[in-house]
Amino acid sequence: MTTQLMEEPPLGRVIVITSGKGGVGKTTSAAAISAGLAQRGYKTVVIDFDVGLRNLDMTMGCERRVVFDFINVIQGDARLKQALIRDKRIETLSILPTSQTRDKDALTKEGVETVLNELKEDFDYIICDSPAGIERGAQMAMYFADEAVVVTNPEVSSVRDSDRVLGLLSSQTKRAETEGADPIKAQVLLTRHDRGRIDSGEMMTVEDVLEILAVPLLGIVPESQAVLRASNVGTPVVLDGPSGAATAYEDAVARLIGEEVQMRVLADRRPGLFQRLLGRTA
Amino acid sequence: MSFFGFSFKPRRATSAQTAKDRLQVLLAHERRGGSTAPDYLSHLQSEIVEVIRKYVEVDDEGVDIRMEKGQDVSCLEINIELPCGATAVRGTQS
Ligand SMILES: Nc1ncnc2c1ncn2[C@@H]1O[C@H](COP(=O)(O)OP(=O)(O)OP(=O)(O)O)[C@@H](O)[C@H]1O
Numbered sequence: 001m002t003t004q005l006m007e008e009p010p011l012g013r014v015i016v017i018t019s020g021k022g023g024v025g026k027t028t029s030a031a032a033i034s035a036g037l038a039q040r041g042y043k044t045v046v047i048d049f050d051v052g053l054r055n056l057d058m059t060m061g062c063e064r065r066v067v068f069d070f071i072n073v074i075q076g077d078a079r080l081k082q083a084l085i086r087d088k089r090i091e092t093l094s095i096l097p098t099s100q101t102r103d104k105d106a107l108t109k110e111g112v113e114t115v116l117n118e119l120k121e122d123f124d125y126i127i128c129d130s131p132a133g134i135e136r137g138a139q140m141a142m143y144f145a146d147e148a149v150v151v152t153n154p155e156v157s158s159v160r161d162s163d164r165v166l167g168l169l170s171s172q173t174k175r176a177e178t179e180g181a182d183p184i185k186a187q188v189l190l191t192r193h194d195r196g197r198i199d200s201g202e203m204m205t206v207e208d209v210l211e212i213l214a215v216p217l218l219g220i221v222p223e224s225q226a227v228l229r230a231s232n233v234g235t236p237v238v239l240d241g242p243s244g245a246a247t248a249y250e251d252a253v254a255r256l257i258g259e260e261v262q263m264r265v266l267a268d269r270r271p272g273l274f275q276r277l278l279g280r281t282a
Numbered sequence: 283m284s285f286f287g288f289s290f291k292p293r294r295a296t297s298a299q300t301a302k303d304r305l306q307v308l309l310a311h312e313r314r315g316g317s318t319a320p321d322y323l324s325h326l327q328s329e330i331v332e333v334i335r336k337y338v339e340v341d342d343e344g345v346d347i348r349m350e351k352g353q354d355v356s357c358l359e360i361n362i363e364l365p366c367g368a369t370a371v372r373g374t375q376s
């Protein structure tokens with residue numbers, strides 16, 4: 001009698017985008033990765049954990065539509081469904097903005113867990129945009145993660161902080177504390193990769209960084225004009241026309257869901273007249 | 283506008299102009315303390331639901347408040363889902 005078409009339960013996978021160091025491209029990456037997953041049809045929600053410094057809403061272009069936030073939900077002032085903002089471009093994408101006015105103490109472990117569990121019932125991917133640093137906000141963003149994307153620039157302090165964060169991921173998280181649980185699957189996303197500066201020896205190479213951090217590489221995102229442009233207009237870079245950065249994030253998304261994609265770094269394909277006349281001098 | 287159909291004014295990078303416009307709208311709200319809005323919205327919502335309930339049975343889950351902040355005015359949108367067989371508590375609504 002019960003030959004109903006059973007709908008597949010959502011994957012409910014929690015992925016933290018973290019880095020330790022500030023300004024390396026976490027929010028840019030969280031927006032691009034969540035839009036990329038949603039574009040492939042996965043029900044995806046991206047949560048801003050940067051309490052007090054809300055920014056994901058700007059990057060996603062939904063800043064005018066924020067009514068309730070993550071903290072309102074944790075504190076019981078609003079229901080989760082009311083705080084979720086549906087993206088206007090992709091049906092399967094939602095945003096959970098953070099509070100601009102409260103402080104990080106408003107993030108309680110129990111509150112975060114309750115919200116994540118409720119989201120797992122509806123979403124395939126739950127992307128947590130971590131604040132910089134290794135304090136409460138960052139700890140809460142990573143604590144319940146199944147996977148981590150460690151955003152790193154090929155530069156000493158960023159690599160050092162990434163190493164620190166990798167240490168926390170393997171010790172101060174639910175998976176680390178639960179006996180028998182698989183550890184968090186951590187991968188490095190190298191961003192702001194600058195071919196010219198690497199060739200001239202100013203920046204560490206991808207191999208250098210991977211040798212030091214010793215975790216798999218999720219992708220290489222080039223330094224790209226397209227990122228600033230996309231953030232100006234409030235569009236995740238993967239939805240803002242073709243660019244080297246968009247392709248890199250699309251490749252990273254493919255790897256995240258288990259596809260095998262060869263590593264490549266594309267420069268933005270829009271050489272100006274000058275560059276064309278000068279040939280390829282960098 | 284200009285004589286030849288184009289102007290000699292240096293063309294502003296359009297995405298930068300968009301960025302500026304977005305920030306102006308947003309910051310105007312934030313400086314006015316617009317961030318405290320949710321506190322009253324939560325009350326507003328429960329009172330609206332109470333009033334509706336005098337006429338039709340609605341469920342808490344069926345109420346949705348949306349906001350769109352604009353330069354001069356904001357738009358508050360309240361969607362109330364009436365269940366298919368919503369029973370009129372009194373009156374003649376269908
Ligand atoms: N691949 C890139 N190419 C060029 N600019 C980039 C790239 N990635 C990020 N940026 C720029 O770097 C700045 C910081 O990016 P973003 O806000 O994503 O970093 P973050 O790690 O989230 O910062 P925070 O630690 O403050 O949260 C932004 O101005 C963004 O436009």
Ligand SMILES: [Mg+2]
Pocket residue numbers: 026027028050055129130131
């Ligand atoms: Mg950020």
